[in-house]
Amino acid sequence: MIKTTKQVAAQHNLPFAWDKFKSQDLKATIDAACAVQQGHTFPPARGCGDNLVVYVPGGKSYLGGPMKETGTHIVDALGNGSPNPTERSAWFYPAFSPNGVAATSRGYARNWYDIDPMFKSNDCNPRPEGKPVCDEFPFFSTNQAVNLTLPDGSLVADLRPVPKAELFPQFQDLGGFYSQCRVHEGDHFIVLPVKPWVEAEGPSFAFQVNQGGASLCLPPRAP
Amino acid sequence: MLDEMRVLRDAAQGYRAAATAAGIAWLERADTQDAQPPDVVYRLFDVDHVPEQLIWLESQGWDSSRLFPNGGDLQPWPTDDTAGESLNMLSVSVGTPFHWRHQIPIFLFGVYLYTFVLEGDHEGEIWRYLISPDAWDPVRAAPSLAALFTQWTGGIAAGVVFYSEVSRCLLVGDPTIRVTFDDLWQRAPDLDPFAFPYDLPEPLLRERQRECGVDLDCIDRGFECWEELLDDTLAVRASLGV
Numbered sequence: 431m432i433k434t435t436k437q438v439a440a441q442h443n444l445p446f447a448w449d450k451f452k453s454q455d456l457k458a459t460i461d462a463a464c465a466v467q468q469g470h471t472f473p474p475a476r477g478c479g480d481n482l483v484v485y486v487p488g489g490k491s492y493l494g495g496p497m498k499e500t501g502t503h504i505v506d507a508l509g510n511g512s513p514n515p516t517e518r519s520a521w522f523y524p525a526f527s528p529n530g531v532a533a534t535s536r537g538y539a540r541n542w543y544d545i546d547p548m549f550k551s552n553d554c555n556p557r558p559e560g561k562p563v564c565d566e567f568p569f570f571s572t573n574q575a576v577n578l579t580l581p582d583g584s585l586v587a588d589l590r591p592v593p594k595a596e597l598f599p600q601f602q603d604l605g606g607f608y609s610q611c612r613v614h615e616g617d618h619f620i621v622l623p624v625k626p627w628v629e630a631e632g633p634s635f636a637f638q639v640n641q642g643g644a645s646l647c648l649p650p651r652a653p
Numbered sequence: 654m655l656d657e658m659r660v661l662r663d664a665a666q667g668y669r670a671a672a673t674a675a676g677i678a679w680l681e682r683a684d685t686q687d688a689q690p691p692d693v694v695y696r697l698f699d700v701d702h703v704p705e706q707l708i709w710l711e712s713q714g715w716d717s718s719r720l721f722p723n724g725g726d727l728q729p730w731p732t733d734d735t736a737g738e739s740l741n742m743l744s745v746s747v748g749t750p751f752h753w754r755h756q757i758p759i760f761l762f763g764v765y766l767y768t769f770v771l772e773g774d775h776e777g778e779i780w781r782y783l784i785s786p787d788a789w790d791p792v793r794a795a796p797s798l799a800a801l802f803t804q805w806t807g808g809i810a811a812g813v814v815f816y817s818e819v820s821r822c823l824l825v826g827d828p829t830i831r832v833t834f835d836d837l838w839q840r841a842p843d844l845d846p847f848a849f850p851y852d853l854p855e856p857l858l859r860e861r862q863r864e865c866g867v868d869l870d871c872i873d874r875g876f877e878c879w880e881e882l883l884d885d886t887l888a889v890r891a892s893l894g895v
Contacts, residue, residue, distance in 0.1 A: 528788070540764045556819070609880060
């Protein structure tokens with residue numbers, strides 16, 4: 431993770447460097463995410479299992495499109511690695527639901543935050559000037575869309591208005607991730623929030639971890 | 654199909670009157686828009702003419718707020734600054750029966766993009782695309798701009814499009830309860846749901862895609878087909894420097 435960001439930062443000429451505090455934060459976030467992946471809500475670290483896919487959202491898409499507010503939203507929704515409330519820690523580890531079928535099969539529309547009377551009052555209504563797009567996290571294309579995270583429906587996806595310019599980059603980012611990292615229906619993956627990476631407008635990337643080590647499956651395109 | 658200008662003006666005026674009556678604050682703009690498309694339009698979309706119907710629509714100054722169903726807004730002419738974004742939007746147009754560049758984004762509805770086809774057999778048609786990481790659902794929304802406005806006007810009249818005080822825009826659906834596709838459109842049997850930025854059931858979508866000449870093999874290939882188009886759009890952006 432650190433090696434990859436160093437390489438990408440050098441390639442993209444980004445003002446980004448790891449220091450002791452950032453490294454400690456990253457370790458804590460990875461521990462928290464791995465704990466969830468191993469079926470626990472909290473650290474201590476138990477290590478992540480094998481055959482993992484990890485998506486690291488950036489302040490730009492892997493193609494270089496703008497998505498700083500979207501990336502920031504993901505980081506914030508995950509409490510910058512310390513989700514609050516703790517039930518949100520499940521959001522570290524969603525599963526892919528192609529075409530959002532987990533939500534649509536339960537009757538939720540793609541623009542549920544606008545038209546579903548059950549969720550009428552939310553952070554996207556109304557949108558402020560210049561931010562017409564409603565960004566949702568967890569992603570609609572997962573088993574945690576809308577309010578599906580908990581069986582009782584009490585944990586609703588976090589919403590935030592973002593600029594129009596981020597709409598297509600964020601979908602290209604996620605589509606590229608599912609496609610290039612070979613994420614199939616029902617496959618779980620880790621979403622790793624790295625605040626300083628988003629702040630530095632580093633591009634999104636993703637990697638696979640298996641017994642042979644880690645390898646980039648969604649490399650950022652060269653600038 | 655390209656509308657007669659009189660038909661288009663009447664249809665747009667009809668929609669405006671219905672939307673205003675429903676609650677939309679549709680203000681007259683003091684300044685007038687430049688009627689002619691900027692040069693970048695011809696370069697981006699690889700065409701040597703732009704239909705007057707589109708020029709008329711873009712000259713109305715209706716791009717400043719969310720005047721259309723589901724908070725949709727009219728996309729202004731691309732500029733040098735937004736040229737890349739305009740082409741980027743077209744990366745969702747997989748499997749169309751016309752070249753992906755020969756269309757211009759005109760309405761954005763959050764999770765749906767509508768485009769106006771600029772030339773060829775489909776000139777003047779309005780096409781719709783889902784904006785999603787893994788499904789794109791290209792299909793014709795309406796045979797022309799006037800037909801689109803007429804459908805939207807009918808939607809307001811039938812009560813399937815309503816004004817939301819919370820969202821401060823027109824929404825497609827029911828203000829009080831969550832409704833299924835069938836429940837909603839049974840209330841408006843004379844309307845075509847494809848004209849509205851609303852989720853469509855797959856069997857119905859596939860049937861219409863077949864009728865419209867969508868390359869269903871491409872749709873079935875999914876990511877592979879999308880990535881080919883994405884690479885094409887990136888290559889064109891690079892060649893145009895946008």
